[in-house]
Each structure stands twice: as C-alpha cells, then as structure tokens.
Amino acid sequence: MAKMHSRARGKSGSKKPVKKVPSWAPYKEKEVEKLAMKYAKAGKSTSEIGLILRDVHGINSVKAITNKSISTLLKESKITSELPDDVVALIRRLIGVRQHLEKNIHDYSAKRGLILTMSKINRLVKYYKRSGRLPTNWTLDLNRLKMYLE
DSSP states (O other): OOTTTTSSSSOOOOOOOOOOOOOOOOOHHHHHHHHHHHHHHHHHOHHHHHHHHHHTOSOHHHHHHHHHHHHHHHTTTTTOOSSSSHHHHHHHHHHHHHHHHHHHOHEEEEHHHHHHHHHHHHHHHHHHHHHHHTTTTOOGGGGGGGGGGG
C-alpha cells in the first residue's frame, strides 16, 4: 500500500505478539483494569498508559489479559476525554508548526507540513463524526487551538 503523502511503497516490519496470556504474567484482569484507571485519572492518554504498563509493569498486552482495549476500559468507566487521542496529538503538532511558522515565515516545507497536518485532522474528524465519536456539528476552531488540549 502506498504511503499517505508520498509515492513510496512499503510496509512496516514490526509484528504484534501472539494474543495469548503468558504463564508468567504478573497481573490478573482486575489489577490491570485498576492500573489503567489510576494512570487515566493521572491524566495519561491511552497510548501513554499502554507504554507505562508495558515498560514499568511488564504487561505486554492489556487486550490479551482483559479481552478489552485500554480505550474500551476507559470508556466503560467514563474517564475518556471528549476528543480522541489521535486528534489531540495532531492538534499538538499543528500548534507546534504554527508557532514555528510565526518565527520562520519563509519555511516552505513547514508550510507544507501545516497543510498535511490539517488534512489529516480533517480526515480524522470526518471519520469520527461518521462513527459517532464526535458530534456532527463539531468544528476545529483555529483561533482557539490550545483550548482543545486542556
């Protein structure tokens, strides 16, 4: 499959491990859920929670242990944020590129990066509106970007 913003071909070399709970798994299902809730209440995103559980606690796959993803666990306990994590990450990138362009007006590659980031955000927002994760009247207000990160 072609990459999104270039004509290059290729595919990732990394593979997920087999979804089987190892016999040496240090935590049971309820303990993993409690850890996920603890980090979510501390303000961590779902990807950060997954990294912490993997690196600090030795939990290689939350889904293998609990049969639910981290985002599903957080949704069930009503701890999720109003915006999905990937949209928030793209908004952070957009803020950074816009700040860079204020200082470096003639950086044309950064201008292209701004356009590509905006198109990614628009595609994701369109998808999330269709799937019901965002309200149909939600729009990205470019004048108040930092408001979305709080």
